[in-house]
Amino acid sequence: MKGVSKIILVVVIVIILIGALAVYFSMAPTPKEEVVTIKVAAPAGYHAESIKVALEFWEKEYPNIKVELSTFGYHDLYEKIVLSMREAKAVYDVIQIDDPWMPEFGEAGWLANLDELAKQYGFEIDYDDFVDTALWVGRHPYKTGPQLALPVCGNVELTAYRKDLFEKYGIPHPPKTWSEVLAAAKKISENEPEVYGTVMRGMRGNPIVSNFLPVLWAFGGRIIDDKGNAVVNSPEAIEALKVWLELAKYSPPGIESFSSDEVKAYLYSGKAAIATEVWPGWVGKLDDPTVSQVVGKVEVCVPPGEKTSPAPMIGVWLLGIPHNSEHKKEALQFILFLTSKRIQKLKSLYTGYPPTRKSVYEDETVVNKYRWYPVQLEALMTSRPRPRITQWAKVESILGLYLSKALIGEMTPEEALNAANKEITEALKG
Amino acid sequence: MRRKEKYLSLFFLLPSLLIYALLIIYPLYETIHLSFYKYRYIEKKIEFVGLRNYEKLLSYELFQKAIINTLVFDVMATSLQLLTGFTLALIFSKSFKFRPIFLPLAILPMVMPAAVVCSIWKLMFDYRFGILNNILASIGLPRLEWLTNPHLAMISMVIVDTWQYTPFVFLVLLAGLQSIPRELYEAAMVDGASKFDIFKSITLPLLMPHIKIVVLLRIIDTFKIFTKPALLTGGGPGDATETLTLFFYKEAFRFFELGTGATVSVIVTVIVGVLSILYLKRVRL
Numbered sequence: 103m104k105g106v107s108k109i110i111l112v113v114v115i116v117i118i119l120i121g122a123l124a125v126y127f128s129m130a131p132t133p134k135e136e137v138v139t140i141k142v143a144a145p146a147g148y149h150a151e152s153i154k155v156a157l158e159f160w161e162k163e164y165p166n167i168k169v170e171l172s173t174f175g176y177h178d179l180y181e182k183i184v185l186s187m188r189e190a191k192a193v194y195d196v197i198q199i200d201d202p203w204m205p206e207f208g209e210a211g212w213l214a215n216l217d218e219l220a221k222q223y224g225f226e227i228d229y230d231d232f233v234d235t236a237l238w239v240g241r242h243p244y245k246t247g248p249q250l251a252l253p254v255c256g257n258v259e260l261t262a263y264r265k266d267l268f269e270k271y272g273i274p275h276p277p278k279t280w281s282e283v284l285a286a287a288k289k290i291s292e293n294e295p296e297v298y299g300t301v302m303r304g305m306r307g308n309p310i311v312s313n314f315l316p317v318l319w320a321f322g323g324r325i326i327d328d329k330g331n332a333v334v335n336s337p338e339a340i341e342a343l344k345v346w347l348e349l350a351k352y353s354p355p356g357i358e359s360f361s362s363d364e365v366k367a368y369l370y371s372g373k374a375a376i377a378t379e380v381w382p383g384w385v386g387k388l389d390d391p392t393v394s395q396v397v398g399k400v401e402v403c404v405p406p407g408e409k410t411s412p413a414p415m416i417g418v419w420l421l422g423i424p425h426n427s428e429h430k431k432e433a434l435q436f437i438l439f440l441t442s443k444r445i446q447k448l449k450s451l452y453t454g455y456p457p458t459r460k461s462v463y464e465d466e467t468v469v470n471k472y473r474w475y476p477v478q479l480e481a482l483m484t485s486r487p488r489p490r491i492t493q494w495a496k497v498e499s500i501l502g503l504y505l506s507k508a509l510i511g512e513m514t515p516e517e518a519l520n521a522a523n524k525e526i527t528e529a530l531k532g
Numbered sequence: 533m534r535r536k537e538k539y540l541s542l543f544f545l546l547p548s549l550l551i552y553a554l555l556i557i558y559p560l561y562e563t564i565h566l567s568f569y570k571y572r573y574i575e576k577k578i579e580f581v582g583l584r585n586y587e588k589l590l591s592y593e594l595f596q597k598a599i600i601n602t603l604v605f606d607v608m609a610t611s612l613q614l615l616t617g618f619t620l621a622l623i624f625s626k627s628f629k630f631r632p633i634f635l636p637l638a639i640l641p642m643v644m645p646a647a648v649v650c651s652i653w654k655l656m657f658d659y660r661f662g663i664l665n666n667i668l669a670s671i672g673l674p675r676l677e678w679l680t681n682p683h684l685a686m687i688s689m690v691i692v693d694t695w696q697y698t699p700f701v702f703l704v705l706l707a708g709l710q711s712i713p714r715e716l717y718e719a720a721m722v723d724g725a726s727k728f729d730i731f732k733s734i735t736l737p738l739l740m741p742h743i744k745i746v747v748l749l750r751i752i753d754t755f756k757i758f759t760k761p762a763l764l765t766g767g768g769p770g771d772a773t774e775t776l777t778l779f780f781y782k783e784a785f786r787f788f789e790l791g792t793g794a795t796v797s798v799i800v801t802v803i804v805g806v807l808s809i810l811y812l813k814r815v816r817l
Contacts, residue, residue, distance in 0.1 A: 306768030356659035358680035358769040
């Protein structure tokens with residue numbers, strides 16, 4: 103009896119095994135076209151959100167190119183892509199670049215020439231539709247060099263103000279000069295005890311510098327002149343800083359640590375009359391009653407001028423391909439996809455992501471949703487980039503420190519800018 | 533025979549010595565080596581500059597301020613954490629009604645990520661909307677510029693760090709308190725010792741080893757303060773909260789000046805090393 107049950111057991115096992123193998127082979131995939139995976143590094147937050155929207159379409163249209171998206175905080179992203187490009191083998195095939203990083207990457211020869219790639223693989227880049235100023239920062243040398251990256255996020259600095267309050271006190275709007283802004287801030291804060299005249303970013307580092315630059319430029323000041331010398335202590339710059347400090351007096355207490363969150367909080371709660379510096383990503387929900395207490399009351403305008411015409415600061419993000427990427431063709435396809443008119447429009451409609459193509463800014467459906475887009479396009483077209491130098495990170499850090507010292511009154515405007523100029527000169531020597 | 537034993541013990545030590553050399557000695561050597569060079573990582577330019585990095589840094593005002601700030605922060609934070617942690621440990625060493633509920637709550641801050649802690653505190657410190665100022669205002673006190681008054685900003689950092697790391701001190705000291713034998717207290721009470729005498733002659737001396745070690749750990753850890761100034765103030769206002777690690781981070785990973793970065797690390801290592809050795813000599817663990 104024992105022998106029989108043993109035989110039955112063996113037979114059963116063999117049958118099960120054969121069955122399992124048959125099922126396995128019938129399920130094994132038939133060999134398909136090769137699938138390529140490209141790795142993309144992008145900043146977290148609204149940038150990543152917009153890419154995720156685009157990816158839903160990408161995955162349907164390009165099933166053979168898988169995209170692996172890694173997102174990082176601002177400084178982490180810089181660190182990661184620098185390390186990736188510096189080494190022999192690329193970690194990323196597509197990287198998103200903040201425009202001040204371009205001179206450094208361009209100088210190091212780390213980015214592939216997009217025109218050459220397009221020629222090699224038979225793609226066409228439709229340059230006419232892009233906003234020129236955004237294209238220029240993607241070239242190295244600036245404006246004249248080869249295109250090393252395509253602009254994907256048309257960020258530009260804007261000014262936002264409470265139209266209802268301007269009208270209530272008979273102040274002409276939009277303000278054309280910083281002096282007008284100052285006068286308006288004074289008048290409104292004197293008459294409206296609940297509202298601060300201005301709200302500005304005063305946190306040391308990038309925020310305070312970004313906030314100050316448009317004022318500096320409007321007064322004709324510069325950080326670095328055409329010959330590459332530091333000139334941030336010029337009389338124009340000192341005058342600009344004095345006006346900027348005056349503007350700061352009408353800001354809420356604590357602006358010395360304000361960054362985007364605080365500015366947004368004051369703007370959306372209607373507690374500030376003028377936000378001297380806002381970015382497209384911050385104002386997208388001003389007309390959304392669930393988050394905004396000032397629906398329809400806030401107007402966005404091109405930042406004012408003063409001695410020169412307005413000079414909004416450009417802050418576009420670009421997409422580039424590291425020189426050491428092994429999937430340049432697929433990377434270029436992805437970049438062309440993300441910057442295409444159709445996808446830019448979708449990203450804008452779904453997430454409010456600022457486009458870089460004129461046709462999207464002028465698109466009727468898009469403008470219906472974001473009424474300030476014509477202004478944004480105007481600002482972008484007249485915008486100015488930060489100095490095109492490889493040492494910008496350091497220069498910004500130095501200027502940020504001394505502006506902060508001037509803001510807390512530890513130094514006079516003259517002392518602060520003289521000290522900054524001295525250190526920036528030192529930093530430029532390398 | 534003895535010699536053989538000695539060699540044998542050395543042989544058994546070899547693996548850990550190798551790991552130590554690989555993970556500690558070699559990087560340390562490389563860092564010191566690098567500190568004599570000017571090395572811009574992005575441009576791949578390396579140039580021997582001798583002691584010039586040290587000279588430049590030590591005469592740089594912001595760096596001097598960073599050293600002072602870090603030391604001030606270290607002393608303030610460590611002492612405050614010891615005080616609050618000790619008090620909490622004394623409270624929790626007795627059993628009381630809601631102890632099982634409060635104990636995990638008291639430890640909660642320590643397990644939270646620093647970035648979360650900073651976001652919470654940034655909201656609480658806010659001049660207008662923050663809960664701290666709202667409380668002050670409701671009892672008729674003036675609102676404070678927690679993060680933006682240059683004299684107050686560092687104290688605010690200390691408050692946040694204390695809030696987060698008091699539980700660590702508290703846990704170590706609580707464990708210490710619970711390891712003191714009950715009999716000692718009973719004997720003292722039989723002898724008619726007062727509560728203060730018991731604390732002074734039994735609790736404190738027997739807890740001393742724990743206090744010493746926890747203070748050393750906090751001195752070293754608070755020296756590395758980074759997230760709080762980086763996220764709450766950016767080192768500002770002015771240079772009020774610039775710390776050594778923040779300075780190091782900017783040099784090494786934002787400007788990619790690896791030579792300068794290495795120099796900062798060497799200086800930090802020397803300062804922490806000297807402090808620890810002095811401390812160890814003094815307290816004799």
